[in-house]
Amino acid sequence: MRKKQLMTSSTSSVITLKINGEKHTLPVDHRTTLLDALRERLDLTGTKKGCDQGQCGACTVLLDGRRAVACLQLAVAAENREITTIEGVADGDRLHxxxxxxxxxxxxxxxxxxxxxxxxxxxxxxxxxxxxxxxxxxxxxxxxxxxxxxxxxxxxxxxxxxxxxxxxxxxxxxxxxxxGVQADERRGEDVPAGKGAAA
Amino acid sequence: MREFDYQRASDVAGAVALLGADPDTRFLGGGTNLVDLMKSGVERPARLVDIRELPLDEIEPTPDGGLRIGATVTNGDLAAHPEIRRRYPALAQAVLAGASGQLRNMATVGGNLLQRTRCGYFTDVTKPCNKRVPGSGCPAIEGEHHNHAILGASGHCVAVHPSDMAVALAAFDAVVHFHAADGPGQSPLADFYLPVGDTPHRETALPPGALITHVTLPPAPVAARSRYRKVRERASYAFAIGSLAAALDVRDGVVQDARLAFGAVASRPWRAGAAERVLIGAPADAGTYAAAADAELAAARPLPHNGYKVELIRNLVVAVLSELAEEAAR
Amino acid sequence: MTTLTTATTLHTPAVGTAHTRIEGRDKVTGAARYAGEVPFADLAHGWLVLSTVARGRIRDLDTESVLAMPGVLAVLEHRNAPRLTTDYTSLLGMRPDPTCAVFQHDRVPHLGWPVALVVAETSEQAREAAETLVVHYEQEPHDVGFGAGHPDAYAADGHMPAVTEKGDLDAELAAAAVVVDAEYTTPEEHHHPMEPHAATARWDGGRLEVTDSNQGATWVVGELANLFSLDPAAVRVRSEHVGGGFGSKGVRAHQVAAVMAATVLQRPVRVVLTRRQMFSLAGYRSPTVQHVRLGADTDGHLRALAHRSLSQTATGYEFVESSAGVARVMYDADAHHTANRVVRLDVPSPTFMRAPGEAPGSFALEAALDELAEKCGIDPIELRLRNEPDRGPVSGLPFAGRNLAACLREGARRFGWGERDPRPGRRREGRLLLGTGMAAASFPAGAMPSTASATAHPDGTFTVRISAADIGTGARTALTLVAADALRTSPERVRVRIGDSDFGPAMIAGGSMGTRSWAWAIRVAAGELRERLALGTGIPPEGITVRSDTTEAIGALAAAERHSYGAQFAEVAVDPGTGEVRVRRMLGVFAAGRIVNPLTARNQLRGGMIWGISMALHEEAVRDRVSGGHVGADLAGYHVATHADVPRIEADWIEDTDPDDPVGIKGIGEIGIVGAAAAVANAVWHATGVRHRSLPIRPDRILAAAAEAPDA
CATH class of the missing domain: 1.10.150.120 ([2Fe-2S]-binding domain)
Structure with a gap:
């Protein structure tokens, strides 16, 4: 069983989330979704709230390397998971x-x-x-x-x-x-002149 | 959403003991349905027992040559599993036809079986619904019901079961295994979902406080040639308006074995036994398939705006069985 | 002092070349912050409570027990909320939408009307308290039953005259060799931008600061200043990034409620609409019933055209979905009658939604043209070419460039229209029936007065400031290219700052007029700045700033029929056994003025066409007559097209520089959806031989229609 604080009836817990390789310890209301924990508590606002019901995908993050919607994931239940958000997918300044x-x-x-x-x-x-x-x-x-x-x-x-x-x-x-595959929509037009131009 | 206690279970007996007989406690699996319903106020548990870390996430062969699927196996892992894809391809297809990649990675087999209807009156707590508030009425019967039941419904509820996975499981005689306070038990999927009658709020035969531990699939050679076909109002990421799990074994132009189950037509996945009885032993042709569909759909009682489902299911039966027969002949 | 040395060197024009978005890196890394994401110390969270009855009065609210709940700071409702002023006319020339004038009285005019705001320390606490709040209503019978023949319908102007009539309709219809007389319907449709409406309000040194998601800071400042009786200079609205709008993001209940709460509590308050709340508080496109009658000679010449449209509006707010307006531009006839009518029901306020009027209107009119082509035995493109008007059919004004014919011809060539067998139900692929369809499109091209400033800095860079909004249109990038060309410099040297009402009054992102209106103001300011710099005076450390105001120049534009045009083509596959319709490919060719940034423009035009697919096949908000509210008010119940619904789509354009615009722009935000649904519906007819005159063309409707067809 989990730590003893959860053995008594309680509506909040101190949890540790591992996000983008960093550990964050914070108290959470059990109602707090992973999405709200990221956005409202940890200032990781890159994960978006579009519907808050699993019906749009805007809050997609990677949990243990697999995509999942953060709006239906309770933060307290995300302990022990490797969480990767949009803020964590680039390699430093080098975009994914x-x-x-x-x-x-x-x-x-x-x-x-x-x-x-x-x-x-x-x-x-x-x-x-x-x-x-x-x-x-x-x-x-x-x-x-x-x-x-x-x-x-x-x-x-x-x-x-x-x-x-x-x-x-x-x-x-x-x-x-x-x-690295060819989609059938590939066009030759609209080659951006700006920085990071397409080949 | 009401405040709630949260506890994490580490073994099955402990989980069941934790839940006890408390009607305000729910098991939390992937959360894709429960958390949504908590947000909309349909579910207001005082305590959640998290079962996601229980050792129920394996797919293993059974001694009789079937498969045992753990209750916390995610939909994503289920559909990707080579034995599922090889031996029960319609099950893999059914799971892949459901929800989205993200949701399939979260949702579990046990939770999928227990998911609640997506009827728009059920999910809106400001409206009456006999399933949510027994005795409050069913506004769908006189209201919006173009995606409601044509089979097995009652004057108390016309909602449909939303699962795709369960339709394929129904076709393959799956058995639901659970752990109740008094020990383990099981229920064939055919008996797992209760008739609607005047108690639409009572949905399954799961004893109070019991935890689904796994599902077994008996060996079914016919399932190796099977297909799931789902029709919905956009090409993906939508619930079915009609679906079909079908398996067919044809030799010398005669149907040897067949399995049919319909989705989005009833409060439960609809095993089409009457259709199967018409098929087995009959010539494998479109006339037989149509007669089989008609035999099952004779019981259909469509509402003013969902009569199309009769035609839809009939057409799906003929089309999918024809495809399976053609492929077998190649 | 530094002297600018780059001003006269060779300049490669930026306008017309593809540029990735200026803020693109911020958007792909998650760094771009939207309205609900800007942090504030001591932030409180507001949650709106909406009515559960469709008509009546609030008898009481049990606020006491809610105030005792954990974290709850306040409950605002009609008995204690600050008073608002609603006797004014907004920037768009309209009365305020009563839905945003929250908590002023006990009347409930529709289901989902805001009756209270609960403010708490956390959003979880606010939500639970809001859901716990018991509201007692005195319920009254409601009427939400929209449909043709509603006895209370009346002709209404909206943003154009309600009725136009020319010629003797009955006589021309009687004399016509071929007549089409059909009723078309479109359902209630919702914008549903991916970012829900969100605002944080706070008072800062006597100034009201609102961080908001909107389509025009000037607009929202004006509304808030009016509502709260404030000097507009005492209100600042900022919206750096906006997650889509499509007409729904003006002033809404959430901003007003947030300002009230911030005023009462004297701390920052954020209010975010839930997806479900958006169904009643964010506006929507009214359903329409449209009656189209066409009478033609055997050669297709139109003798009679009558387009009559009915839409719904709220009891206390008149908004007209002017669907009959498109006929006043597209086709002339000896007798030409159009009328827009509305009926007031106990429903939420409808509003502008991408191509208001034109989107549903073009579905009916262009589908009717297709029926006429079939009856006349004339190719649908040829029919349209034969009816190209010389002057505005109703206005009599000259067209300021009408390049529709060129779009039709270029589209036909690229789509392979010439090889099409006009007979329906002929092409098969296994069980599937294949068909192609087309439609023509137009959307008004205009500009509205705006102000801008351009500043030259000593280091050779420039800053342009304009109260523009980039709601996904690529405006920030397009305006950078426009400014760079006007300054004869490279885009890298120009920083365009937008989304701040302190930059001065400017047009909203709407009506396909945003980028054009803003570009005009920037062009003027930047042009004058360049002239100042050419004098060779040095640049002081604070830079040299030039301001512009285009009110006079835009007011001087001669009256003319000014529009963008397009030709839409679609190919569909229909499974007659299941009723599933899939769009196989789509092509749109547009004459929409000068294209500033082809990369983003193509994306935006395709987005409009995808809206057309979505409108044709998926979108429908279902209202339950018994409760008066929606059923399935979420994104699983209200389907918008997703990836799998969207095939290969090509959007392209022909040369169409607007001679009356300093940059040559017309506007591309809306033309992409116009006619797109009709092209899909016409293709469904070509595939199946069955006309579908009610959108969306869902599987149940395909199956039901096939069952009723005589040869089924």
Whole structure:
């Protein structure tokens, strides 16, 4: 059993969260979701609150390396998990390849769903690399082999992340570029002249 | 959301003991349904017992050649598991058709079986609902019900069960195993969900305070050739308006074995036994498939705005069985 | 003193070249802070309590027990809230939406009306207290039953005259060889920007500071100053990053409630709307019933055009979804009648939503044109080309550039329209039925007065300040390119600061007029600054600042029909067994003025087209007549298109520089959605042979229509 403070009836606990490799100890109301703990308590506001009900994906983070929505994860239940947020995916000043691709290919507009899209995409690429099928996979049997990460596969796997601005086409392009595959939408136009220009 | 106590269980018996007979305590698994319902005020527990760290996260073969799936296996791990994909592909497909990648990584098998309906009257505490507040009425019957039940409903509730996974489990004769205060027990999935009748708030045969520990799938050679097909109002990340888990074994043009279960048509995953009886031994052709669907759907009692589901399910049965038969013939 | 030396060197124009977003790095790293994310010491959290009845009076609120709950600081309601002034006209020329004038009386005009704000130390405490607060109502019978034939409907102007009539409609219809007479409906639709409405209010040395998510700081300052009877100079509104708006982010209940609470408690208070609260407090697009009658000669020449639209509004607020307006621009006819009507119901206030009027109006009109093309046996593009007007069909004014025909021809070429078999239900792929459809589009192009300042610094860099809002449009980046060209420098040397009402009055991000209006003001300020610098005087340490105001220049624009245009094309696959419709590909070709930043412009245009897919196939807020409120008021019940619904989409444009705009801009925020739903619906007809005149075209509707079809 857990520490004795939880053996008596209590509505708050002092917990330690491991976020982006750093430990944070804080008292939390048990009602506090991981999303609110990040945003309201730890000033990690990169994880966004879009619906607070698991219906939009804006709060996607990585829990033990797998994507999850922080709005339905109680903070107190996230102890002992490795939590990675958008603030933790870059390597210092060097953007994660998914971040770089989103930036170069304009994989966003208002930017509010973007951290969730990026964390989700990182999860998608790992899940695909691990051989996980999706609802777009025509034959899920293991002997069929892993499906190629086509645009259709990316779209299905990313569907838990709504983008109301409708930047879906360039998001799919960005995920494909970061994954090192060719999406069918690749265009030659709109090559940015600015810093971090696309090849 | 009301304040609540939180405790973490480290073994099954301890978890069940912690919960005890307290009606205000809930087990917390992935939280994808419970936490949402707590936010909307549908659930107001005074205490949560976190079971996510219990050693129930394995998928293992059973001595009889089936599979045992732990209750805290996540939907993501379930759908990715090679034995599930090889032996029960429709189960993998059903899980993959549900929710989103993020939610599948959180949601557990036990929680998925116990998830509550997504009926818009149930999830809105300002509206009447017999399932939430027994005796308060069912506004869906006269109101918005285009995605409500056509089978097995009553004048008290027409909500549908939202799970995709459970539909495939129903087709493959899964058995739900639990640990109650007086020890372990089990229930075939076919009996796990209670008829609606005049008690829509009583949903499962799980004894009070019991914890689902695992689900077993008996060996089913027919399941190796199976498919889950889900229809919804956008291409992904939406609940079903009609779905089908189907398995078919055809030899010499005759159906040897068949499994059918429907989703989003009833308060529970709907095992289509009448349809299966028509199929087995009959010629494997579209006429048989349609007759099988009709045999099951004869019991359908659609409401004014959900009659399309009868046609939808019928068409799904014919299309999916035809596909499975064609693939078998290749 | 430093002398600027770079001003006359060779300059490569930035406008027209692709640039990644200035704030892009902040957005992909999570560093960009939105309204609810700016930290404040001693912050308190407010949670709104909404009515659970659709009409009646508040008899009582049990505030005492709630005030005793942990952390609760205050409960504001009509008996104790500060008084507001509502007798004014806003920047947009409208009366204030009563939904934002919170807690002033005991009347409840719709379900989801704000009846109280609970303020607590933490958001968890505020939420639980708000949910615990018992409100006693005296309930009255309500009417939320929108539909054609409602006896209380009346013609209403909105932002255009309600009724236009030219010619003898009955006579022309009687004389027409071919007649289309059909009713089209669109449902209640909601903006649902990904960032919920959020505001933090605080008093700072006698000044009201609001950190907010909105589409125009000037607009919100004006409303708050009016509501609270403050000098506008005593109110500052900031919104550095805005997570989408689409028309919903003006002044709303949350800002007003936050200001009240900050005033009462004298500490910063944040109020954030929940997704469910947004359904009744953030505005929405009214449902419409549209009756379109077209009469034509056998060659397709329109003799008669009648477009009559009905929308709903709240009992205490008149907003008109002017769906019949698009017909006044698109097609002429010997008899041409249009009318916008509304009915007041016990519902929340509707508002502007991306292409207000044009989005639903173009669905009905462009679907009717498709029906006419079928009946005449004329290609839908040819039908439109034959009916291209020379002058405004209703206004009689000349068109200031009407490049619709070029869009149609270029689109047809790129889409492969010429190979299309016009007969429906002919293309199959396995069980699927395939079809293609098209529609034409227009949206008004305009500019509104704005002010800007441009400052030259001694180090050769520049700062431009304008009270603009970048709600995802890429405005910050586009304005940087515009400023760089006006200053004959590179974008890297220009810093554009936006989202602060202290930068002076400016247009909102709305009406497809934001970037154009702001660019105009920046162009003037920057141009004058460059002239000042060309005199060769030195730059003092504080820099040289030039201010501009475009009121006079914009007021001097000659009257004309000024619009953007577009041609929309879609290919769909329909599964007749399940009713599922999937868009396979889509192309939009637009004539929308000079494109400042092709990278972001293409994204924004495609976003509009995706809204069209979403409108055609998914979006519908369902209102329960018994309770008067929504059923399924969340993003699992209200479906917007997700990744898997969105195929390969191409958006492109033709050369269309606006000669009357200093930069050549027209505006691209809304033209992308116009006609898009019609193109999809027309493609569904081409695939199935069945006309779907009610949106969204859901699987149940496909199956029900197929069951009713004579040859089913």
């Amino acid at each position: 390849p998914v971040q770089q691709a989103f930036l170069d290919l304009d994989g966003f507009q208002c930017g509010y769903c973007t951290p969730g899209q990026i964390c989700s995409a990182i999860g998608v690429i790992e899940e695909h690399a691990a051989g996980w099928p999706s609802a777009a996979t025509s034959d899920v049997r293991p002997e069929a082999g892993p499906p190629p990460l086509s645009a259709e596969e990316i779209r299905e796997r990313m569907s838990g992340n709504l983008c109301r601005c409708g930047a879906y086409v360039s998001i799919v392009e960005a995920v494909a570029r970061a994954a």
